[in-house]
């Protein structure tokens with residue numbers, strides 16, 4: 524109970540109210556099927572909760588640099604267990620304080636208003652052809668490169684900058 528209250532409190536102040544929910548193992552499998560990464564790729568998970576998505580990607584693509592930013596201390600403390608993976612870099616920082624221009628692939632699972640704000644940042648900082656994988660939400664007025672069904676009600680949207 525106290526742990527949950529503490530978590531909520533931290534989420535409000537560090538995560539702008541973005542809930543601590545994760546991509547499920549089945550959705551993760553589908554994401555992996557649609558990723559084509561090599562040693563020139565740099566994959567970012569923006570707001571990665573306990574690191575389950577980015578650690579899976581780092582293990583499946585050992586030659587790809589995988590970077591994860593998480594602003595809240597509680598998820599960051601959970602994600603530290605993945606720190607031994609050699610191609611995985613974890614940073615406890617808000618995504619709004621860092622430059623995203625190194626990324627070639629970005630995974631984003633946030634609430635809609637945050638998704639839109641972060642997408643604008645990606646557009647202004649990232650190179651052309653950067654792939655953005657957005658779980659659940661679309662960006663109004665931007666052409667979707669591909670829609671991948673994750674379940675009956677949920678999709679993964681791929682955008683190309």
Ligand SMILES: C[S@@+](CC[C@H](N)C(=O)[O-])C[C@H]1O[C@@H](n2cnc3c(N)ncnc32)[C@H](O)[C@@H]1O
Nearest residue numbers: 538541545546570571572593594595617618632
């Ligand atoms: C919905 S969870 C997604 C977790 C993970 N990407 C996944 O799919 O399993 C969103 C995460 O974003 C984090 N977050 C919210 N605002 C952030 C910010 N400004 N910078 C970095 N992380 C942030 C939250 O703390 C939360 O852990």
